[in-house]
Amino acid sequence: MPFMTSPELLLNPVLICRNEAEKCLIETSINSLRISLKVKQADELENILAKKFLRFLSMRAEAFQVLRRKPVQGYDISFLITNYHCEELQKQKLIDFIVQFMEDIDKEISELKMSVSTRGRLVATEFLKQF
Amino acid sequence: MASFERASPALKEILLRIYNAEKPIEVDYHLYEFGSVEYHIKSSVSEPQVTYLSISTPFLSQGVFLSYGLSPFTLKMVRQISTDVLHIVEPANDGYQLTLRLDFSKLPHNKESLKIITEVSSVQAVILSSQLKEMLQNVNSWDSSQAMYKPIKLIYHPKEPFYVIRQPQKIVAVFPMRFKDNSDVIIATSFFQELMDVVSLKKWAKVPPCNWSPIPPLELRGESFEDLSTNGGFVSFDISSHHVEGKRLDKTVWSLLNFYAYVKHHVKCTRGFIQRRMRRRLDNLVEVLEKSRVEDGQIKKVQGWRKMRKMVGSKSKMIKRRWGDLGKKIKRIRFRIKIHGFARFRRRWLTVPSFSSSTAYTKLQTNGNNN
Numbered sequence: 001m002p003f004m005t006s007p008e009l010l011l012n013p014v015l016i017c018r019n020e021a022e023k024c025l026i027e028t029s030i031n032s033l034r035i036s037l038k039v040k041q042a043d044e045l046e047n048i049l050a051k052k053f054l055r056f057l058s059m060r061a062e063a064f065q066v067l068r069r070k071p072v073q074g075y076d077i078s079f080l081i082t083n084y085h086c087e088e089l090q091k092q093k094l095i096d097f098i099v100q101f102m103e104d105i106d107k108e109i110s111e112l113k114m115s116v117s118t119r120g121r122l123v124a125t126e127f128l129k130q131f
Numbered sequence: 132m133a134s135f136e137r138a139s140p141a142l143k144e145i146l147l148r149i150y151n152a153e154k155p156i157e158v159d160y161h162l163y164e165f166g167s168v169e170y171h172i173k174s175s176v177s178e179p180q181v182t183y184l185s186i187s188t189p190f191l192s193q194g195v196f197l198s199y200g201l202s203p204f205t206l207k208m209v210r211q212i213s214t215d216v217l218h219i220v221e222p223a224n225d226g227y228q229l230t231l232r233l234d235f236s237k238l239p240h241n242k243e244s245l246k247i248i249t250e251v252s253s254v255q256a257v258i259l260s261s262q263l264k265e266m267l268q269n270v271n272s273w274d275s276s277q278a279m280y281k282p283i284k285l286i287y288h289p290k291e292p293f294y295v296i297r298q299p300q301k302i303v304a305v306f307p308m309r310f311k312d313n314s315d316v317i318i319a320t321s322f323f324q325e326l327m328d329v330v331s332l333k334k335w336a337k338v339p340p341c342n343w344s345p346i347p348p349l350e351l352r353g354e355s356f357e358d359l360s361t362n363g364g365f366v367s368f369d370i371s372s373h374h375v376e377g378k379r380l381d382k383t384v385w386s387l388l389n390f391y392a393y394v395k396h397h398v399k400c401t402r403g404f405i406q407r408r409m410r411r412r413l414d415n416l417v418e419v420l421e422k423s424r425v426e427d428g429q430i431k432k433v434q435g436w437r438k439m440r441k442m443v444g445s446k447s448k449m450i451k452r453r454w455g456d457l458g459k460k461i462k463r464i465r466f467r468i469k470i471h472g473f474a475r476f477r478r479r480w481l482t483v484p485s486f487s488s489s490t491a492y493t494k495l496q497t498n499g500n501n502n
Contacts, residue, residue, distance in 0.1 A: 097416075100416075120322040
């Protein structure tokens with residue numbers, strides 16, 4: 001990615017913010033694109049679930065090809081899409097994948113939080129049945 | 132639900148092996164559990180139906196019980212395991228708090244024998260729980276003229292003490308919670324909040340009220356800093372007289388003794404659950420990405436008119452063949468006069484060049500939209 005050596009090849013980055021806690025940074029150049037996401041984390045539980053999940057995915061970045069192992073500073077996860085990826089993968093479907101990824105992250109964190117709370121409640125009920 | 136068995140699995144297996152042996156066997160085992168519990172099992176050929184079992188276990192509360200050994204209440208609880216099979220040997224063997232003489236000839240020859248051996252294997256749990264039972268049994272015998280009782284520190288799991296504090300009409304059990312990982316703290320805190328929510332429901336009015344607090348309760352002020360420094364807060368249960376009536380006493384005691392283990396087990400299972408969910412989601416996402424891949428089979432390279440000819444439909448083939456035949460006939464009629472070299476001249480100068488058409492090119496075909 002032409003960053004340090006050829007700044008004239010970089011295009012203007014685009015920042016899309018839903019609010020202070022949720023934003024998407026798109027940095028483009030002539031042959032690649034970097035998309036960084038900051039995911040919503042309303043409380044401590046969502047915070048650790050998001051961290052665990054995104055770290056889990058980042059550690060397996062080779063399975064995704066377009067995912068970076070280390071997110072950009074200030075963000076939770078980053079994609080790097082190069083011209084080579086555009087040759088191997090269909091563009092439209094790649095865009096669909098990125099959008100679905102963003103939706104699935106939010107959905108998965110919400111479902112995990114709900115599952116953890118539900119499990120806690122069931123376990124608490126079983127514990128109290130012993131008295 | 133997690134099952135925390137009272138019986139020691141290793142001890143049970145050894146006793147069953149001795150009981151089920153066809154011939155008398157010589158046995159002298161030393162068994163260690165949890166780093167601090169020791170069993171000594173001895174059986175000789177000279178006394179085939181008798182086995183000696185010695186136990187050394189740290190007491191729940193070191194300060195109260197150590198100087199006096201096992202209390203009469205504890206010995207009474209141990210005898211109640213089985214009055215026929217089990218006899219307490221006094222004094223106990225050196226290095227052990229209790230030595231039992233087990234007479235297997237008194238065991239019934241049915242499924243009851245397994246039940247009794249299982250109960251004998253749970254003697255360590257009986258010793259420890261009897262100490263807590265003794266404290267909880269006299270809930271209402273608190274004298275209002277006395278000052279508040281000092282908290283009694285009890286250790287069931289190593290490095291995880293909990294406190295029992297006597298108050299008017301109730302006994303409070305306080306558990307300082309500690310976890311190694313920050314994520315464990317948050318999962319456990321979520322569990323404690325659910326526990327408090329459930330206890331507050333009308334349906335659970337009869338269970339001991341439960342409270343969680345991030346700071347030590349007032350009753351523990353004055354205890355050592357080391358014991359009160361936690362990252363998981365403090366969980367307290369208020370035990371009143373109806374929680375310790377009759378058979379409820381044993382259940383209450385066992386639940387309190389295993390509260391730590393229960394919470395740790397829940398946290399561990401939740402982590403495993405989160406891991407499984409993440410793995411499943413990863414597989415789903417990778418599947419979506421794989422669908423966007425351009426496959427080799429989708430690229431069709433077509434070279435020359437001959438290959439393209441195969442792809443043309445049979446009807447157009449027929450028409451072309453017929454035209455070709457007609458053309459040849461016309462040529463034969465036209466060129467009845469043969470001139471030497473003319474055919475070569477004709478081929479070079481008189482044939483119409485074939486322009487590039489759909490039958491002679493290399494085409495890259497893909498399924499989706501191309502650039």
